[in-house]
Amino acid sequence: MSAMSLIINPEKTRIEVASEQTFLEVLKSEKKDRWKEWVAVKTQNGTTDLTRTIGELGSGEHEIEWVHRDSPEAQAVYRHTMSHILAQAVTRLFGDARVVLGIGPTIENGFYYDILVENRAIQEEDLPAIEKEMERIIKENYPIRRFSLPKDEAIAFMRDKHQLYKVELIENLPEGEAISFYEQGDFVDLCRGPHLPSTGIIRSFKLLSLAGAYWRGDEKNQMLQRIYGTSFATKEALQDYLQYLEEAKRRDHRRLGPQLGLFHIDTDVAAGMPFFLEKGVITLTQLQTVWRQFHKEAGYIEVMTPLVMHEKLWHQSGHWDHYRENMYFIEKDEQNYAVKPMNCPGHIIIYKSQARSYRELPWKMAEFGKVHRYERSGVLHGLFRVRAFTQDDAHIFMTEEDIVHELTDLIHLIDRMYKVFGFAYRVDLSTRPENSMGSDELWELATESLKKALIETQVDYRINEGDGAFYGPKIDFHIKDCLGRTWQCATVQLDFQMPERFDMSYIGQDNQEHRPVMIHRTVFGSLERFFGILIEHYAGAFPSWLAPVQVSVLPIADRHIDYCQHVKDALCENNIRAQVDSRSKKINYKIREAQLDKVPYMMVVGDKEVEEGKVALRTRNGKDLGAVSIESFITVFEKEVKELSEHSLFE
Numbered sequence: 303m304s305a306m307s308l309i310i311n312p313e314k315t316r317i318e319v320a321s322e323q324t325f326l327e328v329l330k331s332e333k334k335d336r337w338k339e340w341v342a343v344k345t346q347n348g349t350t351d352l353t354r355t356i357g358e359l360g361s362g363e364h365e366i367e368w369v370h371r372d373s374p375e376a377q378a379v380y381r382h383t384m385s386h387i388l389a390q391a392v393t394r395l396f397g398d399a400r401v402v403l404g405i406g407p408t409i410e411n412g413f414y415y416d417i418l419v420e421n422r423a424i425q426e427e428d429l430p431a432i433e434k435e436m437e438r439i440i441k442e443n444y445p446i447r448r449f450s451l452p453k454d455e456a457i458a459f460m461r462d463k464h465q466l467y468k469v470e471l472i473e474n475l476p477e478g479e480a481i482s483f484y485e486q487g488d489f490v491d492l493c494r495g496p497h498l499p500s501t502g503i504i505r506s507f508k509l510l511s512l513a514g515a516y517w518r519g520d521e522k523n524q525m526l527q528r529i530y531g532t533s534f535a536t537k538e539a540l541q542d543y544l545q546y547l548e549e550a551k552r553r554d555h556r557r558l559g560p561q562l563g564l565f566h567i568d569t570d571v572a573a574g575m576p577f578f579l580e581k582g583v584i585t586l587t588q589l590q591t592v593w594r595q596f597h598k599e600a601g602y603i604e605v606m607t608p609l610v611m612h613e614k615l616w617h618q619s620g621h622w623d624h625y626r627e628n629m630y631f632i633e634k635d636e637q638n639y640a641v642k643p644m645n646c647p648g649h650i651i652i653y654k655s656q657a658r659s660y661r662e663l664p665w666k667m668a669e670f671g672k673v674h675r676y677e678r679s680g681v682l683h684g685l686f687r688v689r690a691f692t693q694d695d696a697h698i699f700m701t702e703e704d705i706v707h708e709l710t711d712l713i714h715l716i717d718r719m720y721k722v723f724g725f726a727y728r729v730d731l732s733t734r735p736e737n738s739m740g741s742d743e744l745w746e747l748a749t750e751s752l753k754k755a756l757i758e759t760q761v762d763y764r765i766n767e768g769d770g771a772f773y774g775p776k777i778d779f780h781i782k783d784c785l786g787r788t789w790q791c792a793t794v795q796l797d798f799q800m801p802e803r804f805d806m807s808y809i810g811q812d813n814q815e816h817r818p819v820m821i822h823r824t825v826f827g828s829l830e831r832f833f834g835i836l837i838e839h840y841a842g843a844f845p846s847w848l849a850p851v852q853v854s855v856l857p858i859a860d861r862h863i864d865y866c867q868h869v870k871d872a873l874c875e876n877n878i879r880a881q882v883d884s885r886s887k888k889i890n891y892k893i894r895e896a897q898l899d900k901v902p903y904m905m906v907v908g909d910k911e912v913e914e915g916k917v918a919l920r921t922r923n924g925k926d927l928g929a930v931s932i933e934s935f936i937t938v939f940e941k942e943v944k945e946l947s948e949h950s951l952f953e
């Protein structure tokens with residue numbers, strides 16, 4: 303036995319210990335009956351098990367820090383232990399002769415284990431029984447013991463247990479290294495750790511779902527079953543997370559979009575290329591109208607360019623060299639064409655269609671440009687990851703002196719547009735990537751200009767090293783939705799290369815030719831994707847100005863239909879999107895249908911309303927606003943739409 307010293311951070315408490323003592327013993331004597339709040343220890347060797355002996359640090363004095371269960375490092379320790387408990391439970395239920403284990407890592411927000419049960423596919427219905435067995439293992443509170451073996455013994459040990467995937471994993475580990483295992487009760491698993499000192503410390507977990515997964519992600523290999531789960535240090539944290547998952551599911555645009563008649567995706571005919579339905583187009587058009595209004599006020603003009611252009615254009619732009627894998631090509635009349643993946647070259651063609659003077663600059667050329675970019679089918683995701691989308695694109699052509707001023711104006715424009723939806727945002731500045739064009743001086747000038755504009759507009763930003771476009775640095779705006787998830791939307795890229803490549807020029811005040819600079823920018827990013835974000839942000843209940851149907855007029859009986867028709871006509875004459883539900887259904891049914899369709903207002907009409915020349919007004923949230931005249935409704939409603947209000951002005 304030899305004496306050692308530990309300095310416990312952050313308090314820097316110094317204690318004398320014996321090398322044979324474990325960290326757990328020290329923790330228990332220091333924290334008394336609160337010791338279970340700490341789940342691991344940080345040492346010079348990284349985060350490690352509490353059950354290890356202090357002597358493993360080597361003789362002398364060492365600094366350590368306990369890992370509290372609320373810290374991010376603790377979550378990994380918890381979830382790692384959970385994945386072993388999951389494997390142990392499956393082994394107990396189906397018998398260790400039949401269960402072959404793959405890997406069981408932790409992931410963001412949880413863990414999984416890939417498992418093969420011979421002659422038996424695990425079903426969703428099995429998950430509760432597996433959970434119950436896991437609870438039993440937690441209750442039985444097995445100490446978790448770490449031990450290691452030389453490589454050849456480790457292989458023999460796992461082969462003996464028929465764990466052939468584990469044998470394969472160990473065979474791929476470097477020679478000469480001791481292989482560590484963790485044992486809890488009658489279950490042993492290959493693992494690096496660290497783990498909790500015993501299974502009883504787990505407070506709360508939940509199995510979430512089941513999926514297929516090829517061994518090592520290779521489809522030539524055996525398909526295993528992946529069981530997903532999550533665990534948190536407290537029951538409250540687990541509840542919050544499960545609630546978040548429920549809420550995200552409820553808001554999922556892939557479900558709401560078709561349900562609300564907004565869009566349809568046919569993976570057989572056009573994977574990643576959405577079909578927009580009548581209601582979806584109405585909402586998209588409203589978005590575009592407001593966008594056009596904001597951009598007109600900011601001095602933009604709008605153009606339209608062809609979808610398909612000759613391949614030589616893309617050689618000149620550099621897309622052929624840098625972006626070919628993502629492009630679609632067409633051959634006709636023995637000529638090669640490309641479907642545009644970006645709008646910039648088209649805008650440059652317009653710029654170059656005649657000689658330009660400094661008096662025309664800065665020239666802000668905008669387009670709702672439909673672009674096509676190939677993505678692997680595995681990554682496609684509703685409207686979020688697609689192959690065809692509409693960029694709310696614009697290019698600003700300007701002199702070098704205009705750069706900072708134009709960037710500043712642009713940041714203000716983006717800010718103003720995001721405020722319409724109440725989105726907070728974060729900004730990243732991405733710098734020069736490896737595979738880039740252009741000189742050091744120009745990259746420097748471009749990056750500095752972006753920084754200057756961000757400082758001038760007092761926008762906080764962080765640097766994303768090496769993540770710029772191949773032709774220039776960029777700033778990205780990441781908006782935050784109501785669930786706190788972030789989405790990258792607006793981008794602003796400063797570019798000196800494209801004007802060079804296309805030999806663009808303008809005649810300056812000095813009557814000489816000069817090279818313009820250009821900015822590539824979007825605000826929504828992709829119109830389709832932004833639409834998907836809005837569907838989830840509002841859970842389909844769009845503000846009135848965006849709602850496809852704004853008012854549903856509901857006759858109580860057939861004799862009220864004429865009057866309702868008259869109300870609808872009056873609304874439509876005032877550009878209000880209204881409909882009459884004239885089906886012979888009970889009024890409560892019609893109200894419920896309108897609510898499910900997320901129509902902002904319902905006007906219920908019965909004998910009394912017809913007699914008084916009014917309607918009984920309701921909101922989709924079930925609020926009864928009483929009798930109102932059509933005229934007074936129109937006055938308030940028009941204000942609500944004009945202000946792009948997110949909330950009802952009647953409440």
Ligand SMILES: [Zn+2]
Nearest residue numbers: 382493494495
């Ligand atoms: Zn483990």
Ligand SMILES: [Zn+2]
Nearest residue numbers: 644645646822
């Ligand atoms: Zn561009």
